Amino acid sequence: MSMQKIFTDKACPPAGPYSQAIASGPHIFVSGQIPADASGALVSGSIADKTTACCKNIAAILEAANSSMEKVVKVNVFLDDMTHFAEMNGVYEKWFAHRPARSCVAVKQLPKGVPVEIECIALA
Numbered sequence: 001m002s003m004q005k006i007f008t009d010k011a012c013p014p015a016g017p018y019s020q021a022i023a024s025g026p027h028i029f030v031s032g033q034i035p036a037d038a039s040g041a042l043v044s045g046s047i048a049d050k051t052t053a054c055c056k057n058i059a060a061i062l063e064a065a066n067s068s069m070e071k072v073v074k075v076n077v078f079l080d081d082m083t084h085f086a087e088m089n090g091v092y093e094k095w096f097a098h099r100p101a102r103s104c105v106a107v108k109q110l111p112k113g114v115p116v117e118i119e120c121i122a123l124a
Contacts, residue, residue: 008064011057012036032119033057051091
């Protein structure tokens with residue numbers, strides 16, 4: 001089975017030695033997206049603003065892979081504090097209205113000190 005690296009300049013560039021996403025077979029594996037813009041600058045504001053930034057990055061990456069948010073089958077959300085859960089969820093449900101499978105966990109720390117990171121698997 002082949003693997004294709006996915007990259008778009010419309011989403012946050014990788015912060016390390018990894019791809020924004022990998023397409024393999026019928027799946028697209030999107031790396032964790034932090035609240036940063038296409039230049040890599042961190043987004044300020046509320047958890048809602050930061051969750052929106054993560055989702056915009058995912059949408060841009062999926063578009064570059066000829067997929068879409070509607071084709072997401074699994075999402076993993078990482079929060080630095082579960083007190084952010086309700087606010088994150090309010091934004092999340094607008095982007096993932098079709099309700100893909102999901103996990104949401106609290107972690108001690110995320111890259112660059114951000115409070116939220118989102119990764120997903122989508123169909124090609």
